[in-house]
Amino acid sequence: MDFILYDGIEWKNLFPLTLTRPVSEIRLGLFTIKERWEKLMGEKSVDIITQPFLSKKYSKKTKKYYKNILLINSSFIPNEELIQIIFSLKENEVVFFNQKIIVIRKDFFSYEEYEKKIHLKLGNKNDYSKIYNIKKIVHIQYPWDIFINNEYVLKKDFMLLTKGKKSFSLLGKNYVICKEKIFLEEDIKTNNIVLNAQFGPIYIDKKVTIREGSVIIGPVSIGKNVTLNIGSKIYGGTSIGPFCKIGGEIINSVIFSYSNKVHDGFLGNAILGEWCNLGAGTNISNLRNDYRKVTVWNYEKKDFFPVDILFFGIIMGDHSKSAINTQFNTATMIGVNSSIFGFGFPPRFIPSFSLGGIQNREKIPFDHICKTAEIAMDRRNVNFSILDRNILEYLYNSLDI
CATH class of the missing domain: 2.160.10.10 (Hexapeptide repeat proteins)
Structure with a gap:
């Protein structure tokens, strides 16, 4: 399934490391966050959404919109439980951890929608058809x-x-x-x-x-x-x-x-x-x-x-x-x-x-x-x-x- 890794509110908290890169390019363990997501998902991310001044280097933006897409907050380190849930997600279903979105499955997504909604706020839980909650996951919020x-x-x-x-x-x-x-x-x-x-x-x-x-x-x-x-x-x-x-x-x-x-x-x-x-x-x-x-x-x-x-x-x-x-x-x-x-x-x-x-x-x-x-x-x-x-x-x- 196609997926996009995006920078959430954590990007600013991860300075100075994220001054020059998206959150997904942070390294820990054996991989960068992006490499780990791609290995567990079994395919390459279709795009990295980050700050405008970083986008020309790190973003692809080959399309103006996507259908049937997963939007993933890059600051979370995927585990087996999360990956299993992700592959069972249906349209407009979401995974939360401590009131923070990890991943949303969207039938339709445009970059304009991202800039207006997802990047600025987490959204109302009533907006989703089904909510999953993860109890334990590594969340990289600070360096x-x-x-x-x-x-x-x-x-x-x-x-x-x-x-x-x-x-x-x-x-x-x-x-x-x-x-x-x-x-x-x-x-x-x-x-x-x-x-x-x-x-x-x-x-x-x-x-x-x-x-x-x-x-x-x-x-x-x-x-x-x-x-x-x-x-x-x-x-x-x-x-x-x-x-x-x-x-x-x-x-x-x-x-x-x-x-x-x-x-x-x-x-x-x-x-x-x-x-x-x-x-x-x-x-x-x-x-x-x-x-x-x-x-x-x-x-x-x-x-x-x-x-x-x-x-x-x-x-x-x-x-x-x-x-x-x-x-x-x-x-x-x-x-x-x-x-x-x-x-x-x-x-x-x-x-x-x-x-x-x-x-x-x-x-x-x-x-x-x-x-x-x-x-x-x-x-x-x-x-x-x-x-x-x-x-x-x-x-x-x-x-x-």
């Missing part, structure tokens, strides 16, 4: 929901992806614990490493290189074409996206594609967007000295507010970078395309396009932003497109992000 739920989602994804498939074998001298919970794709290069799946599964995708002395303790997912440097220490709850270069110590974190944490340093309970780079010796505190719950920057209220979380590192938007020996405080929020350097701890909120640290922060000229992105992406044989530039330009001209 920290990603690392909080990553271990659970990763385990589910591992079962989904590896069921009925046979793992490849490792070459070289390696130490493997609980081999039955380790799945390896082809062309993986390792020697003298430790894979310990005693506490959760380990999935390693194609063409991954893991250098000597590295230790991986599951549950962990390593994306294709990733390189782990000598002596890397990867702990449970961690997902590393494709084409990343990784080193040092990481726990309970999600790193999106094409980002680098190559050198020694600690990263915990954190999210890095795409094209990020942590300089050598960058360390992130994920626990306050007084063991109290953290406060986190709220983009809408432009202030910090308390959240019921003890362990919290950083949330870093796309294309942001830290200089060598940068020390981030607990629960730091960093926008897109920031270049962070200087003595002392940087502020716990760093706006997008910032240059410097606590002693001198200014806005990076836009042509420098584009040039840096172009150079970084060209190093990985990826084109910095006009669409990418237009997204950054829109954000650059927005205030306080």
Whole structure:
């Protein structure tokens, strides 16, 4: 059945990660949200509906309207119960979770209808012919929901992806614990490493290189074409996206594609967007000295507010970078395309396009932003497109992000 993934009210709450992408392009577990929905539904989504300034890159809009279509809120992570209900839905039936719409089946849908109704409000329950309620589902409403739920989602994804498939074998001298919970794709290069799946599964995708002395303790997912440097220490709850270069110590974190944490340093309970780079010796505190719950920057209220979380590192938007020996405080929020350097701890909120640290922060000229992105992406044989530039330009001209 045809389906559309749309951005609900959660899109704004997921800044800075969604400043440059729809909610469906968020990564956790073994997949992006879009990839997971498409795998469970057995077909590609016909469209992604997101913010106007993101639409040219991410939306298809090959039609003005659709018949017999499912409209799915991208912020929900599908499970078996939900998928079963979805395939039994009839026209004008809806699935709710905690008074929030997950999916609606429509006999007719137009983009004009979406802009007037679904995107602006949830609708009245009396408008639907039948309502289903889901009691348990992972709902990604804030960035920290990603690392909080990553271990659970990763385990589910591992079962989904590896069921009925046979793992490849490792070459070289390696130490493997609980081999039955380790799945390896082809062309993986390792020697003298430790894979310990005693506490959760380990999935390693194609063409991954893991250098000597590295230790991986599951549950962990390593994306294709990733390189782990000598002596890397990867702990449970961690997902590393494709084409990343990784080193040092990481726990309970999600790193999106094409980002680098190559050198020694600690990263915990954190999210890095795409094209990020942590300089050598960058360390992130994920626990306050007084063991109290953290406060986190709220983009809408432009202030910090308390959240019921003890362990919290950083949330870093796309294309942001830290200089060598940068020390981030607990629960730091960093926008897109920031270049962070200087003595002392940087502020716990760093706006997008910032240059410097606590002693001198200014806005990076836009042509420098584009040039840096172009150079970084060209190093990985990826084109910095006009669409990418237009997204950054829109954000650059927005205030306080």
